[in-house]
Amino acid sequence: MSDLHKYDAIAIDGPAASGKSTAARRLAKELGLIMVNSGEMYRTVALAVVQNEVDPSESVAVVNLLEEIDLHCAVEKGHSVVILEGTHPGEALRSDAVNAVVSQVAAVPEVRNLLVAAQRELLNLGDLVMEGRDIGSVVFPDTPYKIYIEASEEVRNQRRRAEGQVDEVSSRDRQDAERKNSPLVVAEGAQVIDSSELSIEEVVEAALALLRDRGWFERKGESATP
Numbered sequence: 243m244s245d246l247h248k249y250d251a252i253a254i255d256g257p258a259a260s261g262k263s264t265a266a267r268r269l270a271k272e273l274g275l276i277m278v279n280s281g282e283m284y285r286t287v288a289l290a291v292v293q294n295e296v297d298p299s300e301s302v303a304v305v306n307l308l309e310e311i312d313l314h315c316a317v318e319k320g321h322s323v324v325i326l327e328g329t330h331p332g333e334a335l336r337s338d339a340v341n342a343v344v345s346q347v348a349a350v351p352e353v354r355n356l357l358v359a360a361q362r363e364l365l366n367l368g369d370l371v372m373e374g375r376d377i378g379s380v381v382f383p384d385t386p387y388k389i390y391i392e393a394s395e396e397v398r399n400q401r402r403r404a405e406g407q408v409d410e411v412s413s414r415d416r417q418d419a420e421r422k423n424s425p426l427v428v429a430e431g432a433q434v435i436d437s438s439e440l441s442i443e444e445v446v447e448a449a450l451a452l453l454r455d456r457g458w459f460e461r462k463g464e465s466a467t468p
């Protein structure tokens with residue numbers, strides 16, 4: 243990657259509610275990197291599917307919709323944002339209706355091709371932390387900075403309930419892990435962190451330790467103890 247890009251990506255993958263978003267946000271803040279939530283991009287397409295009453299199991303209809311909608315990915319104030327029909331969808335991205343269809347929508351190859359290209363483009367803007375399902379395996383397979391955060395199903399369901407969301411975490415995980423295109427996997431070379439019994443600080447510390455081991459700070463010309 244370093245041959246093709248000026249900038250580097252830290253890939254954080256894992257199942258639903260494993261704590262990867264929080265860890266990625268903290269890490270990005272601590273290191274001053276752009277934070278990219280790739281799930282929001284899939285959620286935005288899923289929201290368009292819901293709003294336009296498209297059947298998510300009809301991949302041809304989803305692809306047709308993809309051609310009609312106006313969708314942009316950008317970075318504002320150090321965070322990725324998705325703009326659908328000129329506005330930020332905001333909280334609607336985490337609605338129950340979106341939770342229910344997003345994994346089906348994310349399994350459509352054309353949806354993935356479009357969004358993976360947009361995700362790679364963002365690396366032209368600066369060093370970044372990107373979290374998702376296939377960041378270390380598909381989007382940036384050459385990055386040495388790969389982390390896979392997991393947690394027990396019980397802990398993950400508890401976390402989602404605490405956020406007040408109706409979210410079939412296990413059903414989404416099954417769909418994400420079983421799909422043909424870019425399934426959720428531990429990418430080659432990724433360090434696995436089980437967050438079930440860890441505080442967020444401990445997860446971030448484990449991620450920083452990996453970056454130290456893999457030479458991130460030397461590469462950035464910084465001291466290894468941020």
Ligand code: CDP
Nearest residue numbers: 258259280281284344345348374375376414
């Ligand atoms: O935050 P949470 O774990 O609930 O999920 P998310 O990151 O917002 O992603 C929502 C859904 O988008 C996932 O269940 C996947 O189906 C899909 N997704 C994906 O396929 N690939 C990614 N890189 C990110 C998300």
